[in-house]
Amino acid sequence: MSIMEKQIKQGTVGVVGLGSMGLGSALALVDAGFDVVGFDVNAAAVEKLQAGGGRTVASPSAVAREANIVLVVVVNSDQVDQVVFGESGLAETLAPGGLIIQCTTVAPSYVRQLDEKLAERELGLLDAPISGGSVKARQGELSVMGSGSKACFAQADEVLKTVAAKVYELGDKAGIGSSMKLVNQSLAGVHIAAAAEAMALGIHMGLDPDTVYEVITHSAGNSWMFENRVPHILNGDYTPHSAVDIFVKDLGIVHSTGRELTLPLPIASTALQQFTAASAAGHGREDDSAVIKVYEHLSGLKLPTASKD
Amino acid sequence: MSIMEKQIKQGTVGVVGLGSMGLGSALALVDAGFDVVGFDVNAAAVEKLQAGGGRTVASPSAVAREANIVLVVVVNSDQVDQVVFGESGLAETLAPGGLIIQCTTVAPSYVRQLDEKLAERELGLLDAPISGGSVKARQGELSVMGSGSKACFAQADEVLKTVAAKVYELGDKAGIGSSMKLVNQSLAGVHIAAAAEAMALGIHMGLDPDTVYEVITHSAGNSWMFENRVPHILNGDYTPHSAVDIFVKDLGIVHSTGRELTLPLPIASTALQQFTAASAAGHGREDDSAVIKVYEHLSGLKLPTASKD
Numbered sequence: 001m002s003i004m005e006k007q008i009k010q011g012t013v014g015v016v017g018l019g020s021m022g023l024g025s026a027l028a029l030v031d032a033g034f035d036v037v038g039f040d041v042n043a044a045a046v047e048k049l050q051a052g053g054g055r056t057v058a059s060p061s062a063v064a065r066e067a068n069i070v071l072v073v074v075v076n077s078d079q080v081d082q083v084v085f086g087e088s089g090l091a092e093t094l095a096p097g098g099l100i101i102q103c104t105t106v107a108p109s110y111v112r113q114l115d116e117k118l119a120e121r122e123l124g125l126l127d128a129p130i131s132g133g134s135v136k137a138r139q140g141e142l143s144v145m146g147s148g149s150k151a152c153f154a155q156a157d158e159v160l161k162t163v164a165a166k167v168y169e170l171g172d173k174a175g176i177g178s179s180m181k182l183v184n185q186s187l188a189g190v191h192i193a194a195a196a197e198a199m200a201l202g203i204h205m206g207l208d209p210d211t212v213y214e215v216i217t218h219s220a221g222n223s224w225m226f227e228n229r230v231p232h233i234l235n236g237d238y239t240p241h242s243a244v245d246i247f248v249k250d251l252g253i254v255h256s257t258g259r260e261l262t263l264p265l266p267i268a269s270t271a272l273q274q275f276t277a278a279s280a281a282g283h284g285r286e287d288d289s290a291v292i293k294v295y296e297h298l299s300g301l302k303l304p305t306a307s308k309d
Numbered sequence: 310m311s312i313m314e315k316q317i318k319q320g321t322v323g324v325v326g327l328g329s330m331g332l333g334s335a336l337a338l339v340d341a342g343f344d345v346v347g348f349d350v351n352a353a354a355v356e357k358l359q360a361g362g363g364r365t366v367a368s369p370s371a372v373a374r375e376a377n378i379v380l381v382v383v384v385n386s387d388q389v390d391q392v393v394f395g396e397s398g399l400a401e402t403l404a405p406g407g408l409i410i411q412c413t414t415v416a417p418s419y420v421r422q423l424d425e426k427l428a429e430r431e432l433g434l435l436d437a438p439i440s441g442g443s444v445k446a447r448q449g450e451l452s453v454m455g456s457g458s459k460a461c462f463a464q465a466d467e468v469l470k471t472v473a474a475k476v477y478e479l480g481d482k483a484g485i486g487s488s489m490k491l492v493n494q495s496l497a498g499v500h501i502a503a504a505a506e507a508m509a510l511g512i513h514m515g516l517d518p519d520t521v522y523e524v525i526t527h528s529a530g531n532s533w534m535f536e537n538r539v540p541h542i543l544n545g546d547y548t549p550h551s552a553v554d555i556f557v558k559d560l561g562i563v564h565s566t567g568r569e570l571t572l573p574l575p576i577a578s579t580a581l582q583q584f585t586a587a588s589a590a591g592h593g594r595e596d597d598s599a600v601i602k603v604y605e606h607l608s609g610l611k612l613p614t615a616s617k618d
Binding site: 048104108119131132143144147151168170176178179182183184185186187188191193194195197198199200201205206208210211215216218219220221222223224225226228240254257258261262263264265267270271274275295296299301 | 333342398440441452454475477485488489491492493494495496497499500502503506507508509511513514515516520521524525527528529530531532533534535537563567570571572573574575576577579580582583595602607608611615
C-alpha cells in the first residue's frame with residue numbers, strides 16, 4: 001500500500017485547540033495530505049488554519065460530525081472537559097468507535113476518569129501528551145508520550161506518525177502517558193528555575209553571564225533547559241516560546257499529584273513558587289526564562305538587556 | 310623546546326591532599342614525567358602515590374621545601390587553612406615566588422582572603438577549582454575553572470596542561486574561579502536532587518524506572534546529572550563516585566554565599582535540605598544519587614535493588 005493510499009484511507013482528522021502546538025500539528029497534517037477540520041474559539045487561530053489549507057467549523061461537535069479521529073490540544077483539564085462534554089462538545093456527535101487523541105498536559109488521575117467516561121460511550125482515548133514546542137509541531141516532529149489500547153494506537157497510527165518524530169508506546173492504560181509527561185515537566189520546570197537561580201547567583205557574584213553560559217554548557221551542571229533557555233536571558237529577550245504561566249500550571253499538576261499520592265516533592269514545589277512569584281510580578285505571559293526576574297525584583301540584580309549589542 | 314625539556318625545566322610539583330581527585334592528578338603528573346612529592350594524612354593514599362612512582366613526605370611544609378608549585382586538593386576551606394597556615398603548613402617553607410594552585414571547592418569570599426594573606430608573603434595563588442571526577446583526574450582530563458594573575462597562569466601552565474583537558478582562564482582575581490565552580494555545583498546539586506525526586510514520582514505513579522530513563526534522556530527534561538546518576542538508582546548501586554556529604558558541603562557553600570550576598574536561593578536551599586535529610590538518615594557516605602532514599606524512607610516507595618537482574 002502506497003503512502004498516498006494510506007492517506008486516502010485515513011480520511012478526515014479533527015483538531016480542537018489551535019494554539020501554537022495544535023495549529024502546528026494541524027498544518028503538518030494538511031501538508032501530509034489529510035483532510036483537516038479544526039476548531040478554536042480564537043478567530044485569528046482559525047484564520048491561520050484556513051490560510052494553511054485546513055477547514056474550520058463552528059464547534060467541537062461540528063468537528064466530530066466530520067472526523068472520527070480528533071486531536072485535543074488545549075490548555076488544561078477544564079478545557080478538555082469543556083470541549084469533550086460541554087455544550088456542542090465532541091461527545092455529542094463523535095460516533096461509537098471514534099477516537100480522541102488527548103495531547104494536553106493533565107493529571108494522570110484526570111485522564112483515567114476521562115477514559116472511563118469515554119469508554120461508556122464506546123469512544124476510544126489515547127493518553128498522548130506531546131512535547132517539542134511550536135517549531136517541531138509545525139514540522140511534524142513532536143514527541144508523544146502515549147498510552148492506550150493497541151487498537152487505539154493502530155487507529156491513530158498514521159496521524160501520530162505525521163505529527164511526531166517519536167512515539168513512545170508506554171502501556172495499554174490511560175494515565176501512563178500523562179504520568180511520564182508529568183515526570184518530564186517536573187524536571188523541565190525545576191531545571192528552568194534552577195538555571196535562572198544559578199544565573200542570578202553568577203551575575204550577583206560578578207561573573208560575566210556569557211562566560212557562565214559557555215562554561216556551564218560544557219560542565220556537569222548542564223541541562224537541556226539551561227542550554228535552551230539561558231540564551232533568552234543573555235539576549236534580554238523574553239518573547240514567549242513557552243510562557244511562565246505554563247509552568248505555573250504544569251508544576252501545579254505535579255504538586256497536586258504529589259498530594260494525591262501523599263508524596264512530598266519539595267524541589268518541584270519550590271520551583272512552582274518561583275514561577276508563581278514571576279506570574280505575581282506580572283511576567284506570566286513572558287517566556288518561562290523570565291522566572292529570573294523574581295531574583296531581579298528582590299535583589300536589584302542587573303540582568304542583560306536586549307540593547308546590549 | 311621539546312616537551313621533555315619543558316618537563317625538566319618544570320621540576321618538582323607538590324600535591325597536598327591525595328583523595329580520589331588529588332591522587333589521580335598526582336599520578337597523571339608522574340606519568341607526564343614530573344617529579345611529584347605528595348602528602349596526605351591517610352596512609353593508604355600515601356602508599357598509592359608511592360606505588361605509582363611519586364614521592365611522599367611527612368607534612369605540607371616538607372612538600373613546599375621541595376616544590377615551588379603545590380596543588381591543594383582537600384575537602385573544604387578549614388582543611389585548606391590547615392595545610393597552608395597550620396603547624397607544618399605550606400606557608401612555613403614555601404619560598405617567595407612559590408605558587409599554590411588551590412583546587413578545593415570553597416567560598417569565593419574565603420579564597421579572596423586566602424589570596425591576600427598569601428600575597429603578603431609574596432606567594433602566588435591560582436583560584437582553580439576542578440571538576441570531572443576521579444576517572445578524569447587519573448587521565449589528566451579535568452576541567453579547571455581558574456582565575457589569578459597572568460604570571461600565576463604562566464607559572465602553572467605545564468602543570469595545568471597535564472592535569473586538565475580544559476582550563477578556563479576566567480579573570481585575573483582570586484574568587485572568580487570559585488564563583489564559577491559554585492554556579493556549577495549549585496546546578497549539579499539541584500539536578501541530582503531533582504532527578505531523584507522525579508524518579509521517585511515516576512516510580513510512585515507506577516512507571517517503569519528504566520523506561521522513565523529512556524524517555525527523559527531523550528526529552529527536554531534531561532540534564533547531565535540525570536543521565537549520569539539515574540543509572541546508579543536503576544542498578545540499586547550506591548557505591549560512592551561522589552558522596553551525598555559532598556553536596557551537603559557544596560550546596561552549604563552556595564547557601565551561605567547567598568546569605569553573604571543577601572540573595573535568596575530557594576531552589577538550591579531546598580536541594581541542600583534533601584541532601585541533609587539523606588545524610589541524617591545515614592546515607593552521607595553513599596553515592597549522591599542516594600538522596601532518592603529520602604523519598605523511600607518517607608513514602609515506602611520501592612526502589613530498584615541491585616539484585617533485580
